[in-house]
Amino acid sequence: MAGQGNPWDIPEWHSVRRESALVRHLIGSGATALGRANYADQVGEYYTAFFGLSVGLERLAKLILVADHAIANAGQMPDERVVRRFRHNLTDLMEAAHKVADKQALKLDFPRPTNAISPKIIECLDAFADAGRGRYANFAALGDPNLGQHDPIGKWWGEVAELILKEHYYGKETQKRVEGRASMVDAVMSPISMVLYINEIGDTMQDVLTSSIRTGQTKLVQRFGRYYALMVVRWLSEVFSELSRSACYTHKVEAFFGVWEYFQTYTVDDSFLKTRRNWPLA
DSSP: OBSOSOGGGOHHHHHHHHHHHHHHHHHHHHHHHHTTOOTTTOHHHHHHHHHHHHHHHHHHHHHHHHHHHHHHTTTOOOOHHHHHHTOSOHHHHHHHHHHHHHHTTOOOSSOOOOSSHHHHHHHHHHHHHSTTTTTTHHHHTTTOTTTTTTOHHHHIIIIIIHHHHHHHTTTSHHHHHHHHHHHHHHHHHGGGOOOOEEOTTSOEEOSHHHHHHHHHHHHHHHHHHHHHHHHHHHHHHHHHHHHHHIIIIISOBGGGTTGGGGGGGGSOOHHHHHHOOSSSOO
16 A cells, blocks of 8 residues: 555565565576476476476566556555456466556566567466466376377477577587587497487487487577576566556555565676576575
8 A cells, every 4th residue: 555654564565575585586496497407317497497487477477467556556456356367378467567568658678578489488388387288297198198298398399499499509600519529429438338318309319429419409408598588587577676666656655665676686688697597696
């Protein structure tokens, strides 16, 4: 509510503060896991990434909608039924957040990403959030003749990773370097090694060359997958930060006092998004 004075005495402030802290760390754990996930020994990190990012982005978008509602209703916070109407669809929530930013005429340093990869990441996270196709796909597939049809890791590699490789790997100097190194490893290790891995799309890899090339590709996908996901996070973080400042200082809704500080860690330039492995930033 507006004009009540000390935020510590406002129950709504504590609720928004707790939610902001939760979202900050959900997103951070997801982004960190995304930079670690690989076919060889960290498959579980894919699921950690998908859980953290899908839930974190959903709740960050809802914080934006809550702030917008409070501004439009003289500081009145929405009740639980209103929040439920925001639903869970990430694609729709991204559009809703975009409309809020436009309506409020926010001047953003980091606008909504316009590349082809970030929206595809949202699509994959949306599919993962769907219980039958994503979060519970492994259980849903038990006894199903179409085993693995909705595997979220396979979807990620087939739709997101391949876009990343097309943009940053195929036909580039990186491809020559990765495959040249893989050839050298293959020459040394093949006579004395056995290989048996299952990659992200379920194919078996039984030779050193194939697995070494995949390892090089994976490192690229880890880095740029995290980067393109964090571009969405950065945009939403700035929208919420600007909106919460406006709510607090212009519209006197003290429930949003200082909560933008939880998201400053994500409103950083590309050099951080591409290189920092552990999120949120300390």
